[in-house]
Amino acid sequence: MQFIDRVEIEVEAGKGGDGIVAFRREKFVPAGGPAGGNGGYGGSVIFTAVENLQTLLDFRYNHRFQAENGARGGPKNRTGASGKNLMIEVPCGTVVYDMETGEVIGDLITHGQTLVVAQGGKGGLGNKHFLSNRNRAPEHALPGLPGEIKQLRLELKLLAEVGIIGLPNAGKSTLISALSAARPKIADYPFTTLVPNLGVVRKPTGDGTVFADIPGLIAGASQGAGLGHDFLRHIERTQVLLHLIDATSDDVVGDYQTIQQELKAYGHDLATRPQILALSKIDAVSSQNLNLSELATELNHLSHAPVFLISSVSGTGLEAMLQEIWSVCDRLKLAEMETTIFN
Known part of the structure; x- marks a missing residue:
């Protein structure tokens, strides 16, 4: 097994789903009004420390990781599905640095410890959210927010007494x-x-x-x-x-x-x-x-x-x-x- 103890990668969290414009028009439902649902949250990128890894070899040839996007909102006030979080296993003893600022984002020491390195974007609001006394039929919705994109440097420091x-x-x-x-x-x-x-x-x-x-x-x-x-x-x-x-x-x-x-x-x-x-x-x-x-x-x-x-x-x-x-x-x-x- 090749020993790799320093790598540089890019992680991108999922984009939030867009809110939609929709109106409820059904028989026997007078004045149904706006019914556009909110978009789902984008998935986050999360590191998990595990004991059975002793090298960062898995990142040697795969430098980019992206979580799942959130789904668009649906009619009838249905919120879109949230994107799945991307869970990435790293060896215990991994230190995560933000390459742009040089700051330490986290230090994963114990087995099972997790660290969110890129937060998923928030879902956009559907037109139902903009209903008011002044605007009984809003015709606009908001797009989902983009997920965080970060350039990271991972350094492995062995855990030995x-x-x-x-x-x-x-x-x-x-x-x-x-x-x-x-x-x-x-x-x-x-x-x-x-x-x-x-x-x-x-x-x-x-x-x-x-x-x-x-x-x-x-x-x-x-x-x-x-x-x-x-x-x-x-x-x-x-x-x-x-x-x-x-x-x-x-x-x-x-x-x-x-x-x-x-x-x-x-x-x-x-x-x-x-x-x-x-x-x-x-x-x-x-x-x-x-x-x-x-x-x-x-x-x-x-x-x-x-x-x-x-x-x-x-x-x-x-x-x-x-x-x-x-x-x-x-x-x-x-x-x-x-x-x-x-x-």
Whole structure:
């Protein structure tokens, strides 16, 4: 399945039906008078968030969506049928922008959440509506109003509690495959991962936590360099950042600082998000050439965050790292609940 996380589309709500001019002329109904019905409402365009979608691929080749028009009014004061609303399914985590104003129209996060993005036009009034003491036989009606037309930009921001970040080849894909059932492509060259990968990691209690493997960032990613700029938005919603650093790198501290600079430059409070650091690939490091404990201590002093020594291949250190992740997530949830209660 092709991963598409940004599209531009046009939506048009239905036009309201026209009101009509009609008079009631029936046997045994003297002075029947005006009887033109109102037009029906035009259908609206409505987005619905669903859990079974993870990409905006459906919008890649279909850029225009139009709801049904309302029907004309009928004689005998009959109101025309309203047009059917057009319901469009989008993945949970979709943000809808108005391209003309740049404003956010809505943010669809939870399954079943709906958002009206284009309102249907109101039906026109029939001549019955214009009956008055001065005008006993009105011969005019109003046309239906047009539905809203909007140019929209849809952006998908993955819903994951833990975002795995790091330079290319830091071992992110290998880690998520070791922790979950996700099976991303893994190779020994940079930029193997071209799209974010999601995996559900089970807690000891049985609850699942969604981890997102974000494609490798490089220096200048926040300004558009490499692949990272396209996918930085996917960690905006994460609660915790798991920063993987390749222990076999020639400059471990420099690698750490590169990612931190990009998070800070991108903004959205990513640099202040709770982080957990992990020196990966320790199984490939010769203890005679490098003192991993000293590196971990240096990183801890720089980041003030817990640092773990892990190997996704052998499983070394993964359990301790996960316990810290669960602990941080639980603290954040508790703090959020307390904030909600006191507010």
